[in-house]
Amino acid sequence: MHAKKAKSEGDISNTDHLASDAHAVLDLFSGARNLSTPVWVYDVDNCRVVYANAQACKMWQAESEEDLCSRDMSKGMSSTVAKRLKQYQADFIERQTTFREMWTLYPNGEPVSSSVAFRGFRLPDGRMAMQCEVLERASDEPDNLRSAEALLHTDVKIALFELDGPALYMNPAARNSIGGPSKSFQQLFVDSKDYHVMMFELDGSGEHRMVARVTTASGKHWFDLSAKLCSDAVTGQPAVLLTAFDVSELKIARDKARYLADRDQLTGCYNRAFMHRLVEDLANASEVRCTLLYFDVDRFKNVNDTFGHEAGDNVLRELALRAQQVIGPEDIVVRLGGDEFAILLYEDADYVHVHQKAKVLFCNLSGPVRIGATSIDVNVSMGIADFTPAQTDFESALRQADIALYHSKREGRNRYTIYTSEMGAAALDRARFKTEIESALKQRDFVLHYQPRIDLRSGNVVSMEGLVRWKHPEKGIVGPDNFIPICEETGLIDSLGQQVLEIGFEQAMKWQDAGEYMHLSLNISPRQFADERLTDMLASFARKPGFPTDRIELEITENVLIGDLDDIASKLKTITDMGYRIAIDDFGTGYSNLSYISRIPLSCIKIDQSFVSQLPKSGPIIRLILSLGKQIGATIVAEGVETQDQYDWLSRHHCDQIQGFFIARPAPLDELGGDTG
Incomplete structure (x- = not known):
């Protein structure tokens, strides 16, 4: 209790009211006046002493009882002491009790430490006050006094x-x-x-x-x-x-930080790091058996390109919700990244039941996703791997599920596949093959074979298409069907595509230097076209003195045109402004939307060999393409010509150029008689 001597007009006027309370209780304390120990009554609500004996006045260094009662004890009182006194008052109201504590009082700012007994005392107006009696003065040991104060505050x-x-x-x-x-x-x-x-x-x-x-x-x-x-x-x-x-x-804060560390912010699913730790923990429970479901959205890039990334995010949230609605209370859903998810299912006895659950999950994941007035058809492909955490770590289980997912993709998507050891062996072979391809790229073991295109009017060879082959040190010449799919899956297609352009451009310069007016066509994959480095590379060659950009034709498929057509058209215009020519390869088999024809700078349309092989049944379609070419001023080339009848039909209907086995198979230039380098 902190109090200092203070007299003001406000204090004195209040003292008159409080003094009447003191007189009302005076009879109750008539015996206290002659006690040798200090005794006083403290009004907790008004922070005033309302009665004090002579010993109390002496202890408080007050000239008289009236002097002590006039003091405002709240001045200098700490908030801790004020709260403590209110606690005492509440306890006195609740029940009869006595508190004995070591207190340090500050009469006129001087510390006085004593053991004080506090009891409840009811004032005449019904309010609860506090009777205070000093039992004994405390020792002067500083540590004792300070520890009591520390305990209080x-x-x-x-x-x-x-x-x-x-x-x-x-x-x-x-x-x-x-x-x-x-x-x-x-x-x-x-x-x-x-x-x-x-x-x-x-x-x-x-x-x-x-x-x-x-x-x-x-x-x-x-x-x-x-x-x-x-x-x-x-x-x-x-x-x-x-x-x-x-x-x-x-x-x-820690729980939130842990939640954020363990969760994917977009979908609210657990993240890969949490799954990894969980499986490590499960490794200590030897009886636990699990099934890992690994799935992604079929052609998710098309969703983003067609409907926008916000719509793509909504699709991912909906997939996460669908998965969480079906799984059991112990199963968990994890977003691994992008459109890839994993679901961990527990199975203590038999995998049959968990595979039934996986089938239900797969069926519930696919289906239209409504975003406002738009409905987006969503399908998923899934790989399933059974494993025991005590024997197989998470990354190994994920690789097995990924192998099964790959199998689902190859079988046509929108399906699930359960991992087998045979799949693992095939995946190992692919991994080894990938390593070989990487080595071949470093050693520059890839070469171009060339297939002539002839003009049907003159019968002359007017162009060569450069087709990549792998000059394998042991297997000899390896065709593109054996390595292009692996390159596309692993991203090596970017490096391979760059080497193809470099080899082809080098040959084009040789023809230029030899004075041969030969056109060259080279294929650009969708992934390579999307790479921002493509235009930089094309620009660096175009800046070389005498480089024949006007004789180089870059072939793209219709699938390249899926996405933001304005951006695609702008990129193609940038390329044609350098002098290069653009051809659409395999026309009629890909992105069936003719609206792009008028928006991109086409110089050539190549009729897919699937139409040529069906002549004369496919004649109306080919005539339509021939008419389209004349309307837009593009050269029409028929691919895959293998018979005299096909040749004659195309000649009669005024097709511009043809290529195929009927003319020549792809081969090195020296075997075609055209190596002028």
């Missing part, structure tokens, strides 16, 4: 509990947070399991520390609790000394 909650009863002592911080002393140690815990764990540990070692939810006056909070078994210094009975720190904000 600290924000750390400190309480002493009976083992099976209410609190024996609470410092102000504990009382203000936990509530009344009638609460038992067990009643603190929100979860009874935490209490039993605490008591079990106390029985074993005599002390324990844990983070648990505690019932407080302001609700349920997380506390860092440290408890020790001890004895009550008054009764000698067993007790629990509790020290508590409110860690709710830290707990919430």
